[in-house]
Amino acid sequence: MSSLVPERESTIAAISTPPGEGGVAVIRISGGESHSIARKIFVPARNSGFSERKLCFGKIIDPETGGMVDEALCVIMSSPDTYTGEDVAEIHSHGGYVVPRKILEILIGLGATLAAPGEFTQRAFLNGKMDLAQAEAVSDIISAQTEQSLRYAEAQLEGTLSGKVNELKDQILDVLAEIEANLDFPEEDIDPIAKNRLKEASGSVEKELSALIDSYDTGRMFRDGVTMVILGKPNVGKSSILNCLLETQRAIVSPIAGTTRDFIEERINIGGIPLVITDTAGIRDTEDRIERLGVELSLKKAEECEFVLVVLDQNTELDALDRKILKTADKKKHLVVINKMDLEEKLERSKLRRILGQKKPVETSALAKEGIGRLRQAMFETLAGSPHASDASELVLTNLRHKKSMEKARSQLRMFLELLERNEYPEILSIELRNSMNSLGEITGEVTTEDLLGRIFSRFCIGK
Numbered sequence: 001m002s003s004l005v006p007e008r009e010s011t012i013a014a015i016s017t018p019p020g021e022g023g024v025a026v027i028r029i030s031g032g033e034s035h036s037i038a039r040k041i042f043v044p045a046r047n048s049g050f051s052e053r054k055l056c057f058g059k060i061i062d063p064e065t066g067g068m069v070d071e072a073l074c075v076i077m078s079s080p081d082t083y084t085g086e087d088v089a090e091i092h093s094h095g096g097y098v099v100p101r102k103i104l105e106i107l108i109g110l111g112a113t114l115a116a117p118g119e120f121t122q123r124a125f126l127n128g129k130m131d132l133a134q135a136e137a138v139s140d141i142i143s144a145q146t147e148q149s150l151r152y153a154e155a156q157l158e159g160t161l162s163g164k165v166n167e168l169k170d171q172i173l174d175v176l177a178e179i180e181a182n183l184d185f186p187e188e189d190i191d192p193i194a195k196n197r198l199k200e201a202s203g204s205v206e207k208e209l210s211a212l213i214d215s216y217d218t219g220r221m222f223r224d225g226v227t228m229v230i231l232g233k234p235n236v237g238k239s240s241i242l243n244c245l246l247e248t249q250r251a252i253v254s255p256i257a258g259t260t261r262d263f264i265e266e267r268i269n270i271g272g273i274p275l276v277i278t279d280t281a282g283i284r285d286t287e288d289r290i291e292r293l294g295v296e297l298s299l300k301k302a303e304e305c306e307f308v309l310v311v312l313d314q315n316t317e318l319d320a321l322d323r324k325i326l327k328t329a330d331k332k333k334h335l336v337v338i339n340k341m342d343l344e345e346k347l348e349r350s351k352l353r354r355i356l357g358q359k360k361p362v363e364t365s366a367l368a369k370e371g372i373g374r375l376r377q378a379m380f381e382t383l384a385g386s387p388h389a390s391d392a393s394e395l396v397l398t399n400l401r402h403k404k405s406m407e408k409a410r411s412q413l414r415m416f417l418e419l420l421e422r423n424e425y426p427e428i429l430s431i432e433l434r435n436s437m438n439s440l441g442e443i444t445g446e447v448t449t450e451d452l453l454g455r456i457f458s459r460f461c462i463g464k
Contacts, residue, residue, distance in 0.1 A: 222273060233282050236316075318351050401442075406439075412432050
């Protein structure tokens with residue numbers, strides 16, 4: 001038997017809820033002995049005993065001492081209609097630190113093995129309850145930071161991506177079938193009409209793969225988020241803008257230049273994009289050693305981030321320092337904000353237009369909380385590239401592994417088209433088509449290795 005398949009006699013257990021104080025903790029058991037182990041530790045309040053798939057109220061008893069550990073609920077579920085495809089039992093105890101750990105300790109003493117990270121979902125995959133892309137979606141659902149990233153993960157769990165992968169594989173298989181029909185006549189070239197048909201069918205798959213690959217940057221952004229830095233001279237309103245975006249007084253606001261010396265980091269949701277936003281020290285030449293360190297850290301953060309929000313002051317003239325900040329931001333995806341619109345205009349717009357070109361700045365008054373809605377929308381459009389990029393009905397790639405597999409499949413398909421154009425033998429053509437199908441099979445786990453599974457499921461939390 002392959003080592004990828006869990007041993008049938010192995011029964012695993014883990015706490016599935018987060019550690020810490022809480023009303024309820026869930027301890028999950030899966031494997032052939034899960035029901036018998038649950039019966040050794042759980043005593044129903046009534047003599048009727050367990051009913052399949054019905055929560056039963058009773059007491060958790062320590063078999064060694066006979067003492068009660070907790071009042072709890074317990075449910076047993078028989079394979080194959082369970083999450084893992086195996087016999088499963090769940091104990092719903094009181095939360096906290098002590099009780100769940102004590103119950104888990106007793107379960108291990110009764111023969112269960114502590115589950116590895118992601119082992120319940122790995123067993124679900126190995127037992128055919130879900131494919132590999134769906135299993136990865138379980139982890140994405142748990143770690144989703146916004147409703148939009150949750151919707152993308154749920155669509156993947158429902159099989160949207162897997163369905164598209166299987167559809168593309170079927171189209172390649174149709175081409176392969178026609179190629180292999182020519183194997184009996186290797187000396188004869190493929191009929192020109194059939195050749196055009198094969199090129200058209202393969203080209204259609206190649207275009208779909210390219211569109212999905214191109215969607216990855218958007219998908220990754222919604223799944224993993226974006227790091228952003230607010231950059232500008234002292235006292236232009238960076239901290240005020242941060243507070244407006246957060247809708248809370250997070251950063252100290254003062255008319256004294258140089259108030260922010262260290263950086264402040266917060267998380268916000270911009271149209272479904274998780275944004276890690278950093279307010280930095282104002283950029284200026286200073287003799288103050290501490291402030292100078294803050295300025296250096298600001299520039300370092302700007303180099304490391306993915307998105308820069310440059311803040312200019314409408315009430316001051318554009319100077320060399322502003323130009324330096326704009327030049328720094330120009331290396332990144334960025335947006336320019338003209339703040340303090342409630343004050344007299346001293347900023348030369350004509351000079352700024354020459355620097356920005358086609359880019360349009362956003363005008364705000366953080367003090368009056370004006371223009372913040374426009375700023376949020378402009379931030380979203382700058383990041384996503386479109387005001388409608390958060391449409392969850394559109395299939396996008398969110399996982400780098402999926403992108404790499406599709407890139408490999410596309411490369412192999414392009415090689416097939418090149419060989420087809422050169423009238424290569426059908427045996428050679430079929431190799432590239434099979435390789436392309438196998439690359440797509442890596443996404444759903446149809447083609448996989450033990451090392452790959454180990455890497456994927458080790459990223460899960462214990463108990464899932």
